[in-house]
Amino acid sequence: MENKEFIVLAFVNNQISVLNRITSAYLKRHINIESLNVSESYIKGISTVVISAIISEETVERIVNQLNNNIDILNVNYFLQDELIYKEMALYKISPDFIKDSLFFNHFLNRLNGKIIEISNEYIIAEKSGSKAELDALKQSLERKNLLISYARSGNVVLQREPVESLLRKVS
Amino acid sequence: MENSKITGAEAMLISLQKEGVDTIFGYPGGTIMPLYDKLFDYQQQIRHILVRHEQGAVHAAQGYSRATGKPGVCFATAGPGATNLVTGIADAMMDSTPLVCITAQVGYDKLGSNFFQEADTISITIPLTKWSYQITSASEITTIMSKAFYIARSGRPGPVLISFTKNAQTELTRFSYTPYKPQQIKGKMLPEIPSVSISEAVNMINNSLMPLIISGQGVLISGASDKCMELSQKGNIPIITTLLGISSVPTNYILHGGFAGMHGSLTANHMIQKSDLLIAIGMRFSDRFTGEIPGFAPNAKIIHIDIDKAEFDKCVKCDLKLHGDALQTIKLIMPGIKYRKREEWIRYMNQVKIEDRNMIESMYLKEKKSGSISMAKVVESVAEWCCNDSIIVTDVGQNQMFAARFSKFSNPRNFITSGGLGTMGFGLPAAIGAICGKKEKDVIIFTGDGGFQMSIHELGTIMKYNLPVKIVVLNNSFLGMVRQWQELFFEKRYSFTEMDNPDFSKIAQAYGILSYKIMNFNDLESKIKEMISHKGPILLEIDVTKEENIFPMVPAGKSLDELITQ
Ligand SMILES: Cc1ncc(C[n+]2csc(CCOP(=O)(O)OP(=O)(O)O)c2C)c(N)n1
Numbered sequence: 024m025e026n027k028e029f030i031v032l033a034f035v036n037n038q039i040s041v042l043n044r045i046t047s048a049y050l051k052r053h054i055n056i057e058s059l060n061v062s063e064s065y066i067k068g069i070s071t072v073v074i075s076a077i078i079s080e081e082t083v084e085r086i087v088n089q090l091n092n093n094i095d096i097l098n099v100n101y102f103l104q105d106e107l108i109y110k111e112m113a114l115y116k117i118s119p120d121f122i123k124d125s126l127f128f129n130h131f132l133n134r135l136n137g138k139i140i141e142i143s144n145e146y147i148i149a150e151k152s153g154s155k156a157e158l159d160a161l162k163q164s165l166e167r168k169n170l171l172i173s174y175a176r177s178g179n180v181v182l183q184r185e186p187v188e189s190l191l192r193k194v195s
Numbered sequence: 196m197e198n199s200k201i202t203g204a205e206a207m208l209i210s211l212q213k214e215g216v217d218t219i220f221g222y223p224g225g226t227i228m229p230l231y232d233k234l235f236d237y238q239q240q241i242r243h244i245l246v247r248h249e250q251g252a253v254h255a256a257q258g259y260s261r262a263t264g265k266p267g268v269c270f271a272t273a274g275p276g277a278t279n280l281v282t283g284i285a286d287a288m289m290d291s292t293p294l295v296c297i298t299a300q301v302g303y304d305k306l307g308s309n310f311f312q313e314a315d316t317i318s319i320t321i322p323l324t325k326w327s328y329q330i331t332s333a334s335e336i337t338t339i340m341s342k343a344f345y346i347a348r349s350g351r352p353g354p355v356l357i358s359f360t361k362n363a364q365t366e367l368t369r370f371s372y373t374p375y376k377p378q379q380i381k382g383k384m385l386p387e388i389p390s391v392s393i394s395e396a397v398n399m400i401n402n403s404l405m406p407l408i409i410s411g412q413g414v415l416i417s418g419a420s421d422k423c424m425e426l427s428q429k430g431n432i433p434i435i436t437t438l439l440g441i442s443s444v445p446t447n448y449i450l451h452g453g454f455a456g457m458h459g460s461l462t463a464n465h466m467i468q469k470s471d472l473l474i475a476i477g478m479r480f481s482d483r484f485t486g487e488i489p490g491f492a493p494n495a496k497i498i499h500i501d502i503d504k505a506e507f508d509k510c511v512k513c514d515l516k517l518h519g520d521a522l523q524t525i526k527l528i529m530p531g532i533k534y535r536k537r538e539e540w541i542r543y544m545n546q547v548k549i550e551d552r553n554m555i556e557s558m559y560l561k562e563k564k565s566g567s568i569s570m571a572k573v574v575e576s577v578a579e580w581c582c583n584d585s586i587i588v589t590d591v592g593q594n595q596m597f598a599a600r601f602s603k604f605s606n607p608r609n610f611i612t613s614g615g616l617g618t619m620g621f622g623l624p625a626a627i628g629a630i631c632g633k634k635e636k637d638v639i640i641f642t643g644d645g646g647f648q649m650s651i652h653e654l655g656t657i658m659k660y661n662l663p664v665k666i667v668v669l670n671n672s673f674l675g676m677v678r679q680w681q682e683l684f685f686e687k688r689y690s691f692t693e694m695d696n697p698d699f700s701k702i703a704q705a706y707g708i709l710s711y712k713i714m715n716f717n718d719l720e721s722k723i724k725e726m727i728s729h730k731g732p733i734l735l736e737i738d739v740t741k742e743e744n745i746f747p748m749v750p751a752g753k754s755l756d757e758l759i760t761q
Contacts, residue, residue: 039329040317040318040321040327040328040329043318043321044321047321047322050322051322085505085509088504088505088509089505091504091505092325092350092351092503092504092505094325094326094346095326
């Protein structure tokens, strides 16, 4: 079976050790986690965990089945990227020369929906959200122009297209 | 006001009583001392068995649970005490045994400082437990303990670990106990099985010419042995078991074909390969059961009944999955089942049974020219003379497979063995646990010379409590099962499998346990009879054939068709 980036989305009790139980299901199968994000969900006391890894559908199915048996995991499913509303955020530390390249700079602000959040003599900090590919593309352009000083990216933030009520039913 | 408060240690002991705990297997130490101090006052209400090693405590708790169906409970101190439990917890997770393991932990304010005997027990046991929790305040005890027992018992049972910090043992708290009620739908109330699936199952069974029920441990756990038999009788459907499903069906039932798998019977393995419909109940198609999957049950459709959804299609793809408790699901199917003659199929079964028996007779049961004793002969003699409601416990290796093949059962939960993990050293402490749970039954354990020495210290526990365990050490002076593989697959290169052994019967005598060493075929029967009638603990050390193999065998990586018989 072909390996693809599968995103596992779990609603869990906001409790010590739940995250370790989840990651241990990956560790057990010798799988590297590409991205992981834990945050409070829209339901009090329940957190959302988003994990992506490049694996086969068979493996992700087994992981989800194992997680499903977990006492503190209330609901868990797996998706491909385009089945979800899926964003990441990145911060770019860029050389001040960025502003001098007005064509590129305008493109960044107007077409890429980037934001400048801090400017100093030594650097500019820019922020952009988007898909992994979009964030990577910007990073590569900056690198090609020798402008990138440093770079950091968040984990995945995802939302299901499913209506909230049916989600609520699943976890309550 | 203050008077109505009790310590966390006492709250723990009362919680255990509320959950019906009558026996605890454990071993004290610095961090768990407040709990043991309270236990001193509760000796009349709760029986504590002091083992000789914490691994013995957890295996005993497993044996207790497997014999009684109740969760087994063990205590261990922090650090080394807790880490000594790990093997048994892993074993219980594999074999779905409900346990509540309570290990002490350093005080809350000391956590993470590498305090004396601090080990991160929660992290160590995460992949091995169904659930775990660290109690850091006495006020949490009652809620957590009722949840712990609920989780250990419910659905597919499993081990729960509770890490109990020292401060929580000594703090004062007010006691009030309410049984845990699951709030989430998850894993608790099972979804109903759609009636179309039930009628599909009924049709598949009724239309099948060669159906075969496979009864797994799930049948024992859900108490479905009788219903499973009824299904077999009502539809005239032969039945086989998995290794852990042994004793779910009486051995002498005419439609019973034995257990299947790597060292299963010829009958059961052949029937799987011939069958056109497997009705797999409460089992997980482990690799030791199926052999190489592509060649498994080539002609059969498969109905899989299990309480754990994660087992569906995990190893073997099934045609119909019924997600539910074994007992409830069989009850739903039963009304539609029609009796069918299936003459050809029954004839086939009886014919392989004869073939099977002939092979056994000539290979194992005849007295050998050399006068040496076959393990099979020992187990068969014990089966002949012991009460048919005895509990048979095994260790791991050839002794286990001979015990599984040749013991006879008439009641459920009478066979206790380490299946999924195959833990040597499991047997003796598990037998201790079984006898503590079922005092009215005879408990007989078969063990090899290797595995026996992995828990030989538990003879001390047997001595202390005068537990009437009947120990049969099948001594071949080899790590027999490994030697068998070396003989068959490694050109007889016996790399580190020969054992120089002490005189086991003398060791038993040193513990004050009656014992005999049997080296002669002619002494076997009389000593076995004596063992059966003896009231206290007794050990028979039997010098068995040094290089005997257990056949048939499905070599690793081969299908059930490729089983070898010599
Ligand atoms: C703790 C542990 N270590 C190693 C093994 C591997 N192993 C499986 S069977 C076996 C040989 C057992 O020898 P013995 O206890 O003498 O029993 P026999 O096979 O001779 O009946 C070994 C070493 C195991 N199952 N468990």
